[in-house]
Amino acid sequence: MEIVKNLIKISKTIPKNVLLVAVSKTKPINFIRSAYVHGHRDFGENKVQEMVEKHDSLPKDINWHMIGHLQRNKVKYIAPFVNLIHSVDSYRLLLEINKQGIKNNRVIDVLVQIDISNDNTKFGLTYTEFEELIKLNKLKDLKNINLKGMMGMATYSSDLSIIEREFNELNSYFNKYKPILKLNILSMGMSGDYEIAIKCNSNMIRLGSTIFGTRLNN
């Protein structure tokens, strides 16, 4: 099947320390199943309801990655099982994830999404907003979240130098906070730019269309 062929091809070209998250949003269960049977375990979704439905009907050892904008009132639906939330973009959202972590008696791993692009369409904290959050020094009180790193999406552009600059900038920033906050995940790179992202030190890439084929929407 194409999906497995694509997975094998990509796995061969990426370094061992880079985790490939297969972005299965909008794709049917059987697509995920064929990747699963091949041995793939990490899948990314951007909508809560879709993730919950897929989680319910698929094997429970799948690692589910929330990569889309997350509303606070929906955290409760994914809190029992989500493996990593890539898209934390506010302190209030962190508080809610922590609250749901307590309810479910688990520590939930999260990344802060940093807005590194020029596109106004992307979510995330600016570098300044992130620093304000850290300065609050309240993160240590949130015992049921574990901040593991940062996620960023580059500007949608054919000018590779723009993408590279944004990824490099996020990498420097990540390296600055890595020892202070004990971070270890830098989630950067999609189908169009993951090779650049890896050059810029990404260790988690999120690939949809390269694995599952193009989407009609979103």
Ligand SMILES: *Cc1c(COP(=O)(O)O)cnc(C)c1O
């Ligand atoms: C859809 C999406 C991806 C995957 O996009 P492709 O271009 O299909 O690889 C990666 N990250 C996020 C946050 C997404 O929403």
